[in-house]
Amino acid sequence: xxxxxxxxxxxxxxxxxxxxxxxxxxxxxxxxxxxxxxxxxxxxxxxxxxxxxxxxxxxxxxxxxxxxxxxxxxxxxxxxxxxxxxxxxxxxxxxxxxxxxxxxxxxxxxxxxxxxxxxxxxxxxxxxxxxxxxxxxxxxxxxxxxxxxxxxxxxxxxxxxxxxxxxxxxxxxxxxxxxxxxxxxxxxxxxxxxxxxxxxxxxxxxxxxxxxxxxxxxxxxxxxxxxxxxxxxxxxxxxxxxxxxxxxxxxxxxxxxxxxxxxxxxxxxxxxxxxxxxxxxxxxxxxxxxxxxxxxxxxxxxxxxxxxxxxxxxxxxxxxxxxxxxxxxxxxxxxxxxxxxxxxxxxxxxxxxxxxxxxxxxxxxxxxxxxxxxxxxxxxxxxxxxxxxxxxxxxxxxxxxxxxxxxxxxxxxxxxxxxxxxxxxxxxxxxxxxxxxxxxxxxxxxxxxxxxxxxxxxxxxxxxxxxxxxxxxxxxxxxxxxxxxxxxxxxxxxxxxxxxxxxxxxxxxxxxxxxxxxxxxxxxxxxxxxxxxxxxxxxxxxxxxxxxxxxxxxxxxxxxxxxxxxxxxxxxxxxxxxxx
Numbered sequence: 399x400x401x402x403x404x405x406x407x408x409x410x411x412x413x414x415x416x417x418x419x420x421x422x423x424x425x426x427x428x429x430x431x432x433x434x435x436x437x438x439x440x441x442x443x444x445x446x447x448x449x450x451x452x453x454x455x456x457x458x459x460x461x462x463x464x465x466x467x468x469x470x471x472x473x474x475x476x477x478x479x480x481x482x483x484x485x486x487x488x489x490x491x492x493x494x495x496x497x498x499x500x501x502x503x504x505x506x507x508x509x510x511x512x513x514x515x516x517x518x519x520x521x522x523x524x525x526x527x528x529x530x531x532x533x534x535x536x537x538x539x540x541x542x543x544x545x546x547x548x549x550x551x552x553x554x555x556x557x558x559x560x561x562x563x564x565x566x567x568x569x570x571x572x573x574x575x576x577x578x579x580x581x582x583x584x585x586x587x588x589x590x591x592x593x594x595x596x597x598x599x600x601x602x603x604x605x606x607x608x609x610x611x612x613x614x615x616x617x618x619x620x621x622x623x624x625x626x627x628x629x630x631x632x633x634x635x636x637x638x639x640x641x642x643x644x645x646x647x648x649x650x651x652x653x654x655x656x657x658x659x660x661x662x663x664x665x666x667x668x669x670x671x672x673x674x675x676x677x678x679x680x681x682x683x684x685x686x687x688x689x690x691x692x693x694x695x696x697x698x699x700x701x702x703x704x705x706x707x708x709x710x711x712x713x714x715x716x717x718x719x720x721x722x723x724x725x726x727x728x729x730x731x732x733x734x735x736x737x738x739x740x741x742x743x744x745x746x747x748x749x750x751x752x753x754x755x756x757x758x759x760x761x762x763x764x765x766x767x768x769x770x771x772x773x774x775x776x777x778x779x780x781x782x783x784x785x786x787x788x789x790x791x792x793x794x795x796x797x798x799x800x801x802x803x804x805x806x807x808x809x810x811x812x813x814x815x816x817x818x819x820x821x822x823x824x825x826x827x828x829x830x831x832x833x834x835x836x837x838x839x840x841x842x843x844x845x846x847x848x849x850x851x852x853x854x855x856x857x858x859x860x861x862x863x864x865x866x867x868x869x870x871x872x873x874x875x876x877x878x879x880x881x882x883x884x885x886x887x888x889x890x891x892x893x894x895x896x897x898x899x900x901x902x903x904x905x906x907x908x909x910x911x912x913x914x915x916x917x918x919x920x921x922x923x924x925x926x927x928x929x930x931x932x933x934x935x936x937x938x939x940x941x942x943x944x945x946x947x948x949x950x951x952x953x954x955x956x957x958x959x960x961x962x963x964x965x966x967x968x969x970x971x972x973x974x975x976x977x978x
Contacts, residue, residue, distance in 0.1 A: 481531050481868070488528040491521040496935070503933070510573070518576055519567060522583065526564045529587055533557050535868060536594060540601070542882075549597045556590040599658075599672055605886070606655045606675050613648045613682070617641065620689060627696055637692045644685045651678035680890075699804040699820030701812055710795045713808015713819050716788040720853070721800010725778045725785065732789025734769040739853055740782035749774010782853070838889040840870060849874065903947075905956040907937060918945060 498517045501507045507514065537553045563583050570576055620641055628634040654675035661668035694700050701709060703721070711717055719725060736745060751769040778785060787794075792808070804810050804819040811817075837852040842865050851858045851874065862873060871885050904919040909932050918925045918941065929940060938952050945952075 481535060481866075484524075484528040484531040485866075487524040491517070491524040495521045499934075515573060515576065518573075519570065522567055522576065522580060523564065526560050526567070526583060529583075529590075530557055530560050533560075533590065539868070540597060545597055545601055549593075549600070552593050552597075553590070556586060556593075559586045599668065602672055602676065603655055603658055606651060606679060609679050610648060610652050610655070616686070617645055617648070620644075620693075623693060627693075632696055637689060640685050640689045640692070644682050644689065647678050647682035647685065651675045651682065654678060697820065698818060699810070701802045701810070701817075703799045703801065703812070706797060706799055707813050708795075708797050709802055709810060709812050710793075711802075711804055711808060711810035711819070712793050713804065713806055713810075714790045714792065715804065715806015715808060715819060716786065717792055717794055717805075718784070718786045718803040719794075719796060719800065720784040720802075721798055722781050723779070723783050723785070723796050723798035723800060725783075725794065725796040725798075726775070727778075727787060727792065727794045727796075728775045729787055729789045729793070730773050730791040732772045732787050732792065734767075734772045734776065735786045736767040736778055737784040738767075738780055738782070739784065740780060740858075743778065743780030743783060746777040747772075747774065748776070782858075784853070836884070836888045838874060838885060840889060840891050842891065903951075903955045905941060905952060907956060907958050909958065916941065 494517050498507065498514050502509045502514065533553050533556055537550055537557075540550055540553070560583065563579050563586070566575070567579050570579060624634045624637045624641060627637070652675075654671045658668045658671035658675060661671065694702065703709065734751070736743065745767055747769065749772060751772040751774070754768040754770060772787075772789070783800075794810075796802075802810070806819050808819040809816055810819065837850075839850040841848040841850075847862045847865055847870050849858075849860050849862060849870065860873075862870060864870065871882060871889075874885050874889075875882070904917075906917040908915040908917075912930065912932060914929045914932055914937050916925075916927050916929060916937065925944060927940075927944075929937060931937065938949055938956075941947065941952050941956075942949065947955075
């Protein structure tokens with residue numbers, strides 16, 4: 399009996415982890431460029447008792463004073479460990495199946511042997527476990543983002559269906575039942591992937607709505623500040639033009655969002671409008687950044703220190719320093735927050751304060767050091783610091799490079815001049831502790847992700863051996879202490895596929911003897927070719943060369959025409975022959 403078809407059928411169960419990427423941050427482009435020879439898309443985004451304390455913490459990556467346990471971080475780590483275990487189990491059993499398939503093709507082992515059956519069954523079981531883990535993680539993510547309850551229920555439904563198949567697998571007795579389970583699991587996963595894409599699209603549009611809700615107030619504040627500058631004699635023509643452009647782009651984003659909601663979710667029309675809406679918000683952010691750069695040069699209380707510079711300040715209010723600094727300060731009844739973005743900071747505190755536990759302050763990632771009711775002296779040094787102190791009798795002496803903002807009543811001096819603090823202070827200034835300029839770029843290539851992070855004047859680059867967005871975001875959070883919401887707000891993804899999951903993709907493979915007939919439909923473009931091989935790795939590689947799809951995407955969309963009825967009868971015939 400030829401069991402290769404059953405093995406092949408099992409192998410193409412869709413495990414498309416890329417389905418779970420944050421499509422909100424892909425870089426869109428309306429252009430497409432395809433032909434039969436090259437079907438690649440044309441890519442175009444509990445408090446301690448106050449007391450007299452001396453404290454130093456120099457451990458890399460640990461800005462948690464006193465090493466206070468963080469239950470939220472612990473739960474997140476457990477979830478990541480669980481997902482990693484399921485992923486490793488899946489990959490290991492997949493490799494075992496590939497090895498067995500290779501041995502069958504070489505005639506080293508019988509296709510109907512017990513070993514082949516057991517390895518195939520193990521692979522199916524680990525595949526289902528990994529699918530359930532991925533769906534459970536996505537469900538939790540959707541719950542946090544406020545995705546509609548009916549969408550959550552749909553995910554629960556798919557989890558139940560997969561668990562039912564796992565129960566069938568436990569009771570399976572022959573290869574025919576194994577093949578039926580493999581087929582059903584693959585169908586469940588395809589349906590789940592389609593629904594998840596629709597849910598993600600709605601989540602993207604909800605994110606755009608949140609952006610638009612804030613845009614109006616931002617525009618009003620900018621308009622007021624530009625008018626004040628103009629009245630003081632500053633030429634604001636350029637800023638006024640940029641503000642008009644910003645408002646126009648925000649309006650475009652709103653219109654495209656409404657059009658996307660009007661069409662059926664997941665349709666090509668809705669997808670196109672969603673891309674245009676996201677693109678408009680990105681362009682608006684770029685213009686907003688330019689406006690803020692213009693205003694910085696004229697804002698009282700702001701200093702951009704491009705070289706090693708000494709800065710001193712005295713006053714009441716709020717001071718924010720971000721960059722490479724060596725800081726000595728004192729304050730009375732103050733709140734002090736320090737973020738160590740590089741993990742190399744030294745913090746020395748001599749005074750009275752109440753320390754806040756990390757989960758009460760910054761949430762996820764490497765926590766900030768937070769001190770309330772601080773009265774005393776502090777010395778802080780680090781290569782990627784963002785520090786905020788808000789209170790009375792503030793005195794600061796710092797050396798380094800980066801940016802500073804002083805709001806309230808007081809004066810500050812740099813090497814070149816002495817100036818007054820900005821006369822007013824709002825909660826927005828305190829929010830600047832998260833960094834005035836944040837850029838996060840993720841470039842996905844194959845099974846790796848290149849990550850670039852820029853926060854004010856500091857940069858970080860690293861490579862991750864994963865394309866899983868939850869894992870990528872967790873690592874970014876660990877390195878920066880940004881929240882999930884902040885990471886999603888600033889992160890841009892270049893995966894070279896531009897919402898490829900929303901395209902119309904069909905891949906059919908018909909295996910006959912030692913040849914494979916392949917048919918591919920990519921939107922309106924079709925391609926057909928014959929390969930003198932039945933090895934799935936070689937088939938997938940050739941499809942990838944012709945389409946630029948990843949292995950996971952190919953496995954997700956690929957349909958195998960293996961003559962299921964004849965295979966089943968052949969299996970039954972061989973079973974009977976074996977019994978004879």
